[in-house]
Amino acid sequence: MTLSDTHETETQDAARALFLELTGRQPDGLWSAPGRVNLIGEHTDYNDGFVLPFAIPHRTVAAVGLRDDDRGRVRVASTFADEPVEVALDELDELFPTTLGTEPAVPEWAAYPLGVAWALRQAAMAGAAAATGDARGIRGIDIAIASDVPVGAGLSSSAAIEGAAASALNDLWSTGLDRTALARIGRRAENEAVGAPTGIMDQMASMLGETDAAIFLDCRSLDANLVPLGVAEAGLAILVMDTRVKHAHSTGGYGERRASCELGAKIMGVPALRDVSVDDLPRAQQLMDDVTFRRVRHIVTENQRVLDTVRVLREQGARAIGDLLVASHVSMRDDFEISVPELDTAVDAALAAGALGARMTGGGFGGAAIALVEQDAVTTVSDAVAAAFAASGFRAPALFTVTPSAGAHRDA
Ligand code: ADP
Ligand code: MG
Numbered sequence: 421m422t423l424s425d426t427h428e429t430e431t432q433d434a435a436r437a438l439f440l441e442l443t444g445r446q447p448d449g450l451w452s453a454p455g456r457v458n459l460i461g462e463h464t465d466y467n468d469g470f471v472l473p474f475a476i477p478h479r480t481v482a483a484v485g486l487r488d489d490d491r492g493r494v495r496v497a498s499t500f501a502d503e504p505v506e507v508a509l510d511e512l513d514e515l516f517p518t519t520l521g522t523e524p525a526v527p528e529w530a531a532y533p534l535g536v537a538w539a540l541r542q543a544a545m546a547g548a549a550a551a552t553g554d555a556r557g558i559r560g561i562d563i564a565i566a567s568d569v570p571v572g573a574g575l576s577s578s579a580a581i582e583g584a585a586a587s588a589l590n591d592l593w594s595t596g597l598d599r600t601a602l603a604r605i606g607r608r609a610e611n612e613a614v615g616a617p618t619g620i621m622d623q624m625a626s627m628l629g630e631t632d633a634a635i636f637l638d639c640r641s642l643d644a645n646l647v648p649l650g651v652a653e654a655g656l657a658i659l660v661m662d663t664r665v666k667h668a669h670s671t672g673g674y675g676e677r678r679a680s681c682e683l684g685a686k687i688m689g690v691p692a693l694r695d696v697s698v699d700d701l702p703r704a705q706q707l708m709d710d711v712t713f714r715r716v717r718h719i720v721t722e723n724q725r726v727l728d729t730v731r732v733l734r735e736q737g738a739r740a741i742g743d744l745l746v747a748s749h750v751s752m753r754d755d756f757e758i759s760v761p762e763l764d765t766a767v768d769a770a771l772a773a774g775a776l777g778a779r780m781t782g783g784g785f786g787g788a789a790i791a792l793v794e795q796d797a798v799t800t801v802s803d804a805v806a807a808a809f810a811a812s813g814f815r816a817p818a819l820f821t822v823t824p825s826a827g828a829h830r831d832a
Contacts, residue, residue, distance in 0.1 A: 430568070431452075431479060431480075431481045431566050431567060431568050432450055432452070432481050432483075432566075432831060432832070434481070434499055434566035435447075435450060435481040435482060435483040435499075435564050435565060435566040436450065436483050436564075438483065438497055438498075438499055438564035438565070438566060439483035439484075439485065439497075439562065439564035441564075442495065442497045442504055442562060442564050443485065443562050445485065446485070447483035447484055447485040447562075447564070448484060448485040448486060448592060449483075449484060449485075449588070449591070449592075449830055449831075449832055450481055450482070450483050450484075450830070450831040450832040451481070451482050451484065451584050451585075451587040451588035451591070451828070451829070451830050451831060452479040452480060452481040452482070452584050452587075452828065452829065452831050453479065453480055453579070453580045453581075453582070453583025453584040453586075453587060453626045453627070453827065453828035454475040454476055454477070454478060454479045454480075454569070454580055454583075454626055454629055454825055454826070454827065454828070455475070455476050455478045455479070455480075455569035455570075455575040455576045455577055455579070455580045455626070456473045456474060456475050456476060456575065456576045456579065456621075456622055456625035456626055456629065457473065457474060457476055457575065457658065457660065457781055457788075457790055457822055458471060458472070458473040458621065458625075458781045458782060459472045459473060459474060459634050459649075459729070459741075459745075459781075459790075460472050460722075460725055460726055460729050460741075460744060460745060460748050460779070461473075461621070461722060461723070461725075461726040462722060462748065462752055462756075462758075462780075462781070462782070462783075462784070463619075463677060463681070463718070463719060463722070463752075463756060463758070463783070463784075464639065464694075464719055464722050464723050464726065465618075465619030465620055465621040465637075465639045466617075466618070466619035466639075466678055466681070467639075467681050467685070467692050467693040467694055467719050467723075468639055468640040468691070468692035468693070468694035468695075469639055469640075469692075469693065469694045469719065469722070469723040469726070470636070470637065470638060470639065470723050470726035470727060471621045471625075471635075471636075471637050471639060471726060472634045472635070472636055472637075472647065472726050472729055472730065473621055473622070473624075473625035473634065473635055473637070474625065474629060474633065474634040474635065474649065474824035474825075475625055475626060475628075475629025475630075475824065475825045475826065475827050476569075476575060476660075476822040476823075476824075476825055477822060477823060477825045478567075478568050478569040478570070478575065478580075478822075479567070479568065479569065479580060479584075480565060480566070480567035480569055480577065480580035480581045480583070480584045481565070481566050481567065481584060481831065482533075482563055482564070482565050482581075482584040482585050482587075482588045483563075483564045483565075483566075484561060484562065484563050484564070484585075484588040484589070484592060485561070485562050485592075486559050486560065486561055486592055487559065487560035487561060487562055489560065491508075491560055492508055492509045492510065492559065492560050493506055493507065493508050493509065493560045494506070494507060494508075494509055494512070494534065494537050494560060494561050494562075494563070495561075495562045495563070496530050496533045496534060496563045496564075496565070497562075497563070497564045497565065498529055498530075498564075498565040498566070498567075498581075499565065499566045499567070500529060500565075500567070500571070501527065501529055501530070505526050505527060505530040505534070507526070507534065509537070509541065509558065509560065512534065512537060512538040512541060513538065513542070515534070515538070515613075516531075516534075516535055516538045516539075516612060516613040517612035517613065518531070518612065518613055518614070518615045520615060524615075528614065529581075531609070531613045531614045531615075532578060532581045532582055532585070532609060532610070532613070532614060533563055533565065533581060533582075533585040534613065535582075535608070535609030535610070535612065535613025535614060536582050536585040536586045536589065536605055536606060536609045536613075537561070537585070537589060538609070538613060539605045539608040539609050539612070539613070540586060540589050540590065540593065540595055540597070540605050541555070541558055541593075543595065543597065543601070543605060544557075544558055544593065544595045545558075547595075557592075557593045557594035557595065558593045558595075559593070561589065561592060561593075563585060563588065565581060565584065565585075567580060567581065570662055570788075570818065572666040572667060572786070572787070573662045573664070573666075573782075573787050573788050573818075574662075574667060574780075574781055574782025574783060574784075574786070574787025574788045575660070575662070575781075575782065575787075575788060576622040576625070576626065576782070578610055578614075578616070578618075578622065579606060579610075579622035579623045579625065579626040580626055582605075582606030582607075582609055582610060582623060582626075583602070583603075583606055583623065583626040583627055583827075583828040584828065586602040586605050586606050586828075587602065587828045587829070587830065588830075590602055591830060599627040599628055599827070599828070600624070600627070600628075600642055600644075602623075602627055602828070603620060603623035603624045603626075603627045603628075604620070604623070606622075606623035606626075606627075607619070607620050607623050610623075616674075617674065617675055617678055618674075618783070619639060620637075620639055620642070621637065621639065624637050624642070624644060625637075625827075626827060626828055627827050627828050628644050628827050629824065629825060629826055629827035629828075630646055630824070630826060630827065631823075631824060631825060631826055632648060632649055632650070632651070632652070632823070632824050633646040633647060633648050633649060633824055634646070634647045634649055634733075634824060635647075636726075636730050639694075640692070640694055647730055647733055647734070648733075649733065649738055649824055650733075650737055650738055651738045651792075651823070651824070652795075652823065654737055654738045654739050655794060655795050655796075656738055656739065656776070656792055656793065656794060656795060657792075657793055657794075657795045657798050657821045658790055658791070658792060658793075658821060658822055658823075659770070659775075659790065659791045659792075659793050659798060659801060659802065659819065659820070659821050660788050660789075660790055660818075660819070660820055660821070660822055661766040661770065661778075661788060661789045661790070661791065661805050661817050661818075661819055662787070662788040662817055662818040662819070662820075663760070663762035663763055663766060663786060663787065663788065663789070663814070663815075663817050664815055664816075664817060664818060665760055665762050665763075665785075665786035665787070665815075666786055666787075667782070667783060667784065667785045667786035667787045672785065673758060673784070673785050674783055674784075674785070677715060677756065677758065680711065680712050680715040680716075681693055681715060681716070681719060683708075683712055684696075684704070684708060684712050684713075684715060684716035684719075687704075687707050687708050687712070688700065688703075688704060688707070688716075693716060693719040693720060693723075694723065696716065696719075696720050697720065697724075698720055698721060698724050700720070701716075701717055701720060704716050704717070704720075714754075714755040714756070714757075715755065715756060717751075717755050718751045718752065718755040718756035719756075721747075721751055721755075722748060722751060725744050725747060725748050725751075728744055729741050729744050732744065738792065739776065741776075741777060741792070742775075742776035742777030742792055743777065744777070745777030745778060745779045745790075745792060746767075746771065746777050746778065746779065748779045749767050749778065749779035749780055749789075752779070752780055752784060753780075756784070758780075758783070758784025758785055759780055759784060760784075760785060760786055761812070761814075762786070762809070762812075762814050762817070763780040763784075763786075763787075763789050765805075765808050765809060765812055765814065766778070766780075766789040766791075766805050766808075766809075766817060767779060767780065767789050767791070768808070769801075769804050769805045769807070769808035769809075770789070770791035770793070770801050770804070770805055771791075772804065773797070773800055773801045773803075773804035773805070774793070774794070774797050774800065774801060775791040775792060775793045775797075775801055776792045776793065776794075777791070777792045778790065778791035778792070791805075798821060802819040805817060805819060806819065
């Protein structure tokens with residue numbers, strides 16, 4: 421049994437036990453969805469651009485059962501929360517979308533699974549109204565959640581909870597949506613129920629992940645192509661360096677970066693920064709203030725780096741992508757300004773200890789970085805990163821390797 425099997429079994433057990441405690445019965449099934457690491461392509465998703473994430477072995481499990489009483493209520497519990505939250509299905513449309521600036525009507529964690537229930541129910545009702553679907557399967561439900569995805573670490577515990585809930589409800593409510601549609605449901609929950617203005621990357625990675633492959637996603641068309649990574653065959657490993665500095669998407673810098681990107685696209689007269697190429701950058705520099713220009717330059721060059729990474733992976737393999745990872749980090753640090761000292765320290769220490777490449781991953785302002793390292797150098801690089809954190813007086817990082825893993829599925 422591998423470590424990830426052990427993890428998964430423990431998480432499944434925890435979800436099942438919580439369901440039993442909540443309801444006094446066994447669930448109808450278990451569904452799970454993974455967190456993700458983004459190999460490259462940061463903040464490009466909401467600019468209609470390209471990303472290259474993969475699903476990690478860490479998963480969120482939802483133990484779910486339809487309720488026998490026909491009172492049309494949905495109840496959610498999580499091992500992370502003290503109290504379950506229960507609302508009527510009819511009430512979901514009053515709770516969401518969350519109006520910005522008002523007090524949320526439910527605890528934030530509950531807005532993820534309840535937001536999924538809301539968005540999926542609305543999609544089913546719209547389908548039923550258009551006579552292309554059937555909303556009769558939508559009944560009261562109990563959901564118990566457990567997870568081993570680090571929370572707030574930039575590894576997308578949010579997409580994992582959304583993906584697990586969406587997969588479960590899609591099956592038990594017989595709503596029949598495909599994986600891409602379920603990713604959109606998760607995104608809608610995150611954007612409109614939680615109020616975090618994130619793109620579609622995380623949900624797509626969590627829904628579509630495959631063993632040993634990254635997902636090359638065009639965030640405009642949502643065309644997704646699997647790109648074999650061959651990390652292990654090349655004798656390499658991907659080390660996650662979780663700084664344990666929590667980030668928050670619903671506040672601060674993330675929204676500001678989005679606004680700068682929208683402004684940049686408007687000035688360039690295009691629908692999204694996807695439509696600006698590296699050759700257009702000199703013109704962009706003439707037209708906009710320095711800060712907006714540097715935000716634009718990050719997105720435009722990052723899109724190109726994703727395309728280059730996919731090409732290099734296909735032509736030369738994982739060993740050859742190190743410089744692209746480093747260039748991506750530098751662009752996020754200096755142009756997009758979303759790094760923090762802990763992330764820079766992790767990246768610098770990993771590179772100094774011999775990593776082939778390293779970069780922060782996820783939205784920034786904390787969270788995790790990744791390093792591409794020789795398998796037999798994992799311990800050396802990890803020790804060097806831990807030592808650099810200690811020398812800087814930072815809290816000890818969490819260091820672990822990840823292998824590209826399967827996306828959302830029914831477990832039992
Ligand atoms: P990230 O996706 O990088 O982990 P986010 O801020 O996007 O960080 O999402 C983290 C939030 O998602 C948590 O603060 C919590 O509200 C919710 N969440 C994630 N996993 C769980 C879980 N297992 N149980 C309850 N809430 C969860
Ligand atoms: Mg998230």
